[in-house]
Amino acid sequence: MKPYLILVFVFLMGCSIPQRETTPKIRVVFDTDTNNELDDQHALAYLLFNQDIFKIEAITINTTSSGGNIELQYAEARRVLQLCNADSLPVLKGADQSFQQIIPFLNSAEFDGHAAVARIIEEAHRPATEKLVVLAVGKLTNVALAVAKDSSIANRIRLVWLGSNYPDPGEHNQNNDTVAMNYLLNTKIDFEMVTVRYGKPSGTSVVTITQKEVGEVMPGLGPHISKPVTGRHGGEFYCFGDYSVNLFDHIDYHGDPPARSLFDMAAVAVVKNPEWAQVTSHPAPLFVNGVWIQRPNNTRQIKIWEYFDRNAIVTDFIQSLKKVTEPE
Numbered sequence: 001m002k003p004y005l006i007l008v009f010v011f012l013m014g015c016s017i018p019q020r021e022t023t024p025k026i027r028v029v030f031d032t033d034t035n036n037e038l039d040d041q042h043a044l045a046y047l048l049f050n051q052d053i054f055k056i057e058a059i060t061i062n063t064t065s066s067g068g069n070i071e072l073q074y075a076e077a078r079r080v081l082q083l084c085n086a087d088s089l090p091v092l093k094g095a096d097q098s099f100q101q102i103i104p105f106l107n108s109a110e111f112d113g114h115a116a117v118a119r120i121i122e123e124a125h126r127p128a129t130e131k132l133v134v135l136a137v138g139k140l141t142n143v144a145l146a147v148a149k150d151s152s153i154a155n156r157i158r159l160v161w162l163g164s165n166y167p168d169p170g171e172h173n174q175n176n177d178t179v180a181m182n183y184l185l186n187t188k189i190d191f192e193m194v195t196v197r198y199g200k201p202s203g204t205s206v207v208t209i210t211q212k213e214v215g216e217v218m219p220g221l222g223p224h225i226s227k228p229v230t231g232r233h234g235g236e237f238y239c240f241g242d243y244s245v246n247l248f249d250h251i252d253y254h255g256d257p258p259a260r261s262l263f264d265m266a267a268v269a270v271v272k273n274p275e276w277a278q279v280t281s282h283p284a285p286l287f288v289n290g291v292w293i294q295r296p297n298n299t300r301q302i303k304i305w306e307y308f309d310r311n312a313i314v315t316d317f318i319q320s321l322k323k324v325t326e327p328e
Contacts (some may be wrong), residue, residue, distance in 0.1 A: 018171055019088070025055035026271060029123055031094070031116070032059065032264070034136030035067030035076040035232065036172075038247040040315070042076065043137055043264035045164075045222070045240050048084040049320040053272055057123045060116035062094045064176040070096045077279055083240040085223040092116040095141040099148075099180035100188045102141070108148055113142055125152035131190065133271060137162040137264035144180035147187055154189040160196055162194045162204065162267040166285070166304065167292050171196050178287050185284045191302040194267040201312040202306045207313050208259035211248050218244045221321040234308040241321060262314070269313040270305055278307040 008044055031048055034040045045052055059081070061073045070093050081087040094116030095102060098172075099167045105111040120142060126131050134157050136143055143161075147154050162179070163173035173182055184191060197203025221241030228236035229243070237243040268279045283298040 024129065025051075026053060027055045027057055027123070027126075027128055027130065028133045028135055029057050029120055029273075031062065031120075031134055031136040031138060031142050031300045032077065033064040033067055033073055033173075034080065035063050036138065036222055037066065038063055038092070038244075038251055038260070039264040040137055041076065041080050041247060042244065042262050043123045043268050044080050045084055045244075046265050046268045046317050047135070048081070048086045048089075049324050050268075050272060053085075056089055057126075057132070058119045058269045059089060059091045059093045060115070060119060061091065061094045064139050064172065066172070070094070072232075079207070079229050079231065079243070080240065081159060082209060082225065082229045083222065083237060083243050084203050090119070092119045095139075095145065097141075098139075098177045099141045099144045099183060102145060106145065107181050111145075113145055116142045117146045117149055119148045120157075121153055121292050124150075124156040125138055132158055133158045133160060135160050135267055136269065137173070137267055139163075139176035140180040140184055143189075144177075144183045147184065147189060152194040154187045158190045158192070160192045160194060160271055162196070162264050164193055164195055165197050165203070166193060166195055167294075168197070168293070169287075169290050170198070174287070181273065182288075185286060185302065186300075188300070191255075191284065192305060193302060194270060194277075194305045194306070196304075197264055199291045204263040204308055204323060207230045207260050207263065207269075207308055207310045208255070208261050209314055210257050210259045211253065212257070214245055214248045217318055218242070218321075221318075221325050223324050224326055239325075241325075266308050266313055269310070269316065273312075273316075276309040276312050277305045279303050279305050 034039045053313045063070045077091050092115040094112030097112050165171045195203040218241040222239040224239045281301045284302045285298045286293045
């Protein structure tokens with residue numbers, strides 16, 4: 001074969017090589033008690049500013065003992081969506097009460113939390129190559145009700161839950177519906193526990209940010225909207241970064257230097273990049289009478305996330321906001 005023909009052949013062969021497929025987006029339902037503290041809002045914003053990674057199917061709301069009833073939790077979610085220029089995404093009201101209180105009424109048309117539960121079931125059944133990720137950063141009532149309503153979805157969901165001080169007792173999300181948590185621990189659902197562990201270096205408690213850092217970095221970050229949003233503490237805001245500063249102005253601090261943990265944000269982070277924490281498999285335990293009961297012979301395994309890379313997570317969060325901030 002003549003040299004120029006060889007070159008043409010190689011060129012044509014190169015053109016015929018199929019292009020590498022892009023990685024499909026991670027399908028997510030974000031389940032949140034949005035008005036509790038301020039980590040929910042930042043986790044939701046982080047998710048919204050990473051829509052090149054995540055396909056957000058819905059935001060479902062629940063109520064825990066902080067932040068008021070379902071209407072207040074819902075209103076805060078809507079604020080964050082508006083400030084992030086993403087208010088077209090669906091937001092569904094979920095459980096005000098607990099799993100144990102609601103379960104007797106599960107077959108009624110409009111049980112407490114029915115809209116959120118129906119959406120979780122719908123998204124779990126949607127044809128897809130990967131399981132639906134339910135990123136739960138509040139109590140587990142909505143998810144447990146969905147599985148109780150339609151047990152077939154247990155095999156179609158990857159549940160990533162921010163909660164528990166495991167193996168120690170306590171923790172807000174866990175305590176707000178221990179029955180729902182135990183119920184899910186006894187199902188076949190892929191259960192991943194993103195540990196909190198207040199004050200310990202091994203949990204999401206370590207993913208902190210100081211008020212000084214917020215004041216220096218956050219002002220003006222995020223897309224700017226034309227109509228202001230009234231914050232939960234009053235005031236008018238045109239971007240999420242300014243609202244973040246306001247949220248941090250109305251919160252208590254811990255430690256030296258005084259800081260606040262962004263627990264929920266770490267749950268989003270480890271789905272985006274599993275390298276930012278350590279994960280191990282463990283026989284599913286149960287929480288009974290205020291104590292974790294180990295079940296070493298249990299063949300049902302869950303995953304436990306711990307030892308989070310605080311710097312990588314906080315840096316990526318800030319960079320996610322900067323990349324969508326409009327130039328002045």
